[in-house]
Amino acid sequence: MAIHHLREYIRPKDLGEALAALHRLGTSARPIGGGVDLVRHTPPDVSALVDMTTLPLAYVREEENGLHIGATTTLAEIERNTSLAEYADGVLPEMLGRVGSMQLRNLATLGGALVGAHPWSDVVTVLLALDATAAIHDGDDHTVLVADRAALRGSLSGGVLTEVLLPARSANVHAAFVKFSLSAFDVAMLNVCACVRCSKARCEDARIVLGGTPWLATALPRAGETLQGAELGPDSIAVAATTAAAEAQVGDDRRATAEYRRILVEVGVRRALVAILGRCKGGGT
Amino acid sequence: MKIETTLNGCRRAVDIRPGETLLEMLRRLGMHGVKEGCGSGDCGACTVLLDGSAINACLAFAAKAHGHTVTTIEGLASGDTLHPVQQAFLDEGAIQCGYCTPGMVLSAVDFLRHHQRPTDDEIRRAIAGNLCRCTGYAKQVAAIRRASESEPREDA
Numbered sequence: 025m026a027i028h029h030l031r032e033y034i035r036p037k038d039l040g041e042a043l044a045a046l047h048r049l050g051t052s053a054r055p056i057g058g059g060v061d062l063v064r065h066t067p068p069d070v071s072a073l074v075d076m077t078t079l080p081l082a083y084v085r086e087e088e089n090g091l092h093i094g095a096t097t098t099l100a101e102i103e104r105n106t107s108l109a110e111y112a113d114g115v116l117p118e119m120l121g122r123v124g125s126m127q128l129r130n131l132a133t134l135g136g137a138l139v140g141a142h143p144w145s146d147v148v149t150v151l152l153a154l155d156a157t158a159a160i161h162d163g164d165d166h167t168v169l170v171a172d173r174a175a176l177r178g179s180l181s182g183g184v185l186t187e188v189l190l191p192a193r194s195a196n197v198h199a200a201f202v203k204f205s206l207s208a209f210d211v212a213m214l215n216v217c218a219c220v221r222c223s224k225a226r227c228e229d230a231r232i233v234l235g236g237t238p239w240l241a242t243a244l245p246r247a248g249e250t251l252q253g254a255e256l257g258p259d260s261i262a263v264a265a266t267t268a269a270a271e272a273q274v275g276d277d278r279r280a281t282a283e284y285r286r287i288l289v290e291v292g293v294r295r296a297l298v299a300i301l302g303r304c305k306g307g308g309t
Numbered sequence: 310m311k312i313e314t315t316l317n318g319c320r321r322a323v324d325i326r327p328g329e330t331l332l333e334m335l336r337r338l339g340m341h342g343v344k345e346g347c348g349s350g351d352c353g354a355c356t357v358l359l360d361g362s363a364i365n366a367c368l369a370f371a372a373k374a375h376g377h378t379v380t381t382i383e384g385l386a387s388g389d390t391l392h393p394v395q396q397a398f399l400d401e402g403a404i405q406c407g408y409c410t411p412g413m414v415l416s417a418v419d420f421l422r423h424h425q426r427p428t429d430d431e432i433r434r435a436i437a438g439n440l441c442r443c444t445g446y447a448k449q450v451a452a453i454r455r456a457s458e459s460e461p462r463e464d465a
Contacts, residue, residue, distance in 0.1 A: 025348060027328030033310060033372040060368045063330060064349060073327070075372065100362065104423065125438020126416060128350055130362040131369060209351070209437060 027063070032072035036079065039161050042184060045074050055184050057096050057133030061140050076135065081186060084108060091190040095135030099123060099147070102134060111190065112154060112219060113303050115199035119150045119217070122203050135185045138170065141240055144211035149235035150201055152243060153217035157189040171243065196228075197221050200299035202292040206279060212236035213279035216292035218300055220251065225304050227251040227260070232268055232293055237285060238277040246271045247293065256301050265294040312375035316340075317384025325371040331357070332366035334374070335381060342382035342411040346440070353439035356412035357381050363419035365438075382411035385418065394418050397456035398449070405443035413439045417453045427457055 034053075036042035046053050053072040056062055062073065081094040084105045091111060093102065102108055103120040123129060123146050137147035138158065148170070156170045162183025168175045170188070199219040203212050214236050221229040230251040235241035247268035254260040274285035313322050316338065325334055332355045335343045346352035348367050355366040358380035359373065385392045391399070394417045404410050413436060420427070420435035427435070432453045433446065441449065 026326060026330060026333055028326075030326075030328030033327040033370065035372070035375065056370075058368075059370050059373065060350065060365075063368050063370055066328070073370070075370075077373075098362075121434070124350070125353065125365075126420065126435055127353060127356055127363050127365045127438045128368065130359075130419070131364045 027066045029068060029071055030066060030073065034072060034074045036074060036076075039079060039184070039186070042074050042076060042079065043161065043163065045072070046184065055139075057136035057139075058098065058131035059136075060128060060132050061136065076184065077133070081135070082133075086193070088192065089189070090192045093134055093188045093190070095138075095185045095187055096133045097135075099129035099132050099134065099137070100126065103129060111193050112197050112199040113300075115150055115154070115201050115217065115219075119146050119201040119203075122146060122201075122205075122208075124209070134188055138188065139180060139185055141173075142211070143238050143240045144213075144215075144236040145241065146201070146203060146212055146215050146235065149215045149233050149241040150199075150217045151188065152241050153199060153219040153231050153233040154190050155219075155231065158185055159187045159189060160184065161186045173240070194221070196223055198300045198303045200296040200303070202295045202299075204288050204292065210279075213238075214274075214285050214288040214292060215241075216289070216296050218293065218296035220256065220297070220300050220304075222256055222300075222304050225256045225301065227254050227256050230264070232264065232296075234268075234272055234289060234292075236279075237272065237274045238279070239273070239275065242273070244268050244271045244293075251297075256297065256304060261294055261297040261301065264297060265290045268293040310372070312372055314374040314376070315378040316374075317380060323371075323374075327370075327372065329371040330367055331359075331364075331369040331371045331374055331379070334371035335366060335379070340381040340383055344408055344411065346408070351438075351440070352409075353412040353416060353436075354409055356415045356439065358415055358419060361419065361422060363416045380415070382414060385414065392418065393459045394421065394453070394456040397452040397459065401448050401452035401455055403444070403448035403452035405441075409439055409441045409443075413441065413449055417449075417456065421453070421457055425457065427454070429454065 055074045077096045081096040083094040085092045103117045160179040160183040202216045204214045219231045230248040232244045269290035272289045274282045344354035346354035350365040350368040
């Protein structure tokens with residue numbers, strides 16, 4: 025259905041023009057990537073859209089300091105990218121294969137998923153686990169950790185997201201994603217991403233992140249710490265999974281009860297770590 | 310506001326409202342093969358190709374078509390010659406009421422650009438965003454498999 029209260033659709037020629045439009049229009053304007061959220065639910069106080077996909081921000085580039093993914097890169101482009109297929113066991117494409125339909129992924133952008141920050145977002149969960157950084161342009165360029173939600177929100181209030189940076193690729197970094205949903209097509213009632221740096225199955229560092237709890241994705245530091253220095257195996261995985269279930273803040277919504285979600289946390293963390301264990305052994309690291 | 314787009318091979322200048330969806334614009338232009346089912350990106354009946362990529366027209370602002378190429382089911386055949394995916398759907402009888410068919414065909418066209426010889430599982434994942442209330446999807450899967458085995462075609 026048409027959004028009747030929209031009065032302006034701006035196609036900026038460069039970042040400066042986009043920023044100027046957003047500053048001029050204030051809270052009545054929103055930047056969009058694919059626009060799939062706002063086409064359904066544009067808040068009544070928003071009367072203008074600034075289409076960021078007119079800017080050259082759709083790319084995946086591998087550089088010395090890591091993988092740079094432009095903010096308007098579509099989820100489908102990320103899913104098909106060969107560099108990302110090899111990055112952290114291909115956890116990004118693995119996750120994206122579980123996000124909506126092919127048609128949705130052809131429209132939705134990484135920037136839109138990150139800025140939209142839906143509580144059930146699979147994208148945000150994986151970006152947190154991968155220790156991603158967001159690049160913001162507000163006249164100057166600066167970066168902020170995706171995990172620093174308050175700083176990211178603050179930066180986005182006066183600037184626009186230009187890209188996401190993933191740390192440089194390492195053969196010792198393994199990751200896995202697990203999603204629980206009511207149907208194959210539904211958003212997550214819980215999602216889990218584990219990212220582990222290990223050497224010959226001995227864990228040096230681990231990050232375990234939950235999303236759809238039903239709140240926005242968050243890390244479980246205590247569960248991750250149980251794995252530090254431990255050999256990844258059935259016993260250490262069981263400890264991490266039970267610690268995660270105890271540590272997780274979960275709640276009720278129409279998709280699941282808190283009680284059920286807590287069970288899913290343990291199952292999801294265990295499955296993710298078992299997958300990583302297989303990948304550590306398979307990779308011969 | 311005015312946009313310029315290439316619709317089914319013809320350059321068009323179209324007046325749109327800023328909040329209009331691509332689905333609304335296309336149906337207003339007479340492209341009635343673009344169906345509105347759910348209006349929320351779940352059913353896939355409104356699937357069109359934007360620069361060759363299958364998208365839900367109900368989830369895209371019409372302004373997104375500016376400077377880009379839009380292909381609807383009306384523009385897929387070359388004259389009297391059906392696109393191989395359309396032909397495969399006919400040959401396999403992968404059509405019942407037909408409401409989902411335009412979207413299903415266009416999703417398959419995009420999918421086959423990236424998958425030369427897909428497995429049935431890959432085909433089923435590719436059309437997960439196209440709901441069919443008549444069939445059990447078996448004939449559509451067979452049709453897409455059949456199309457993948459036919460001559461490759463670069464113009465869609």
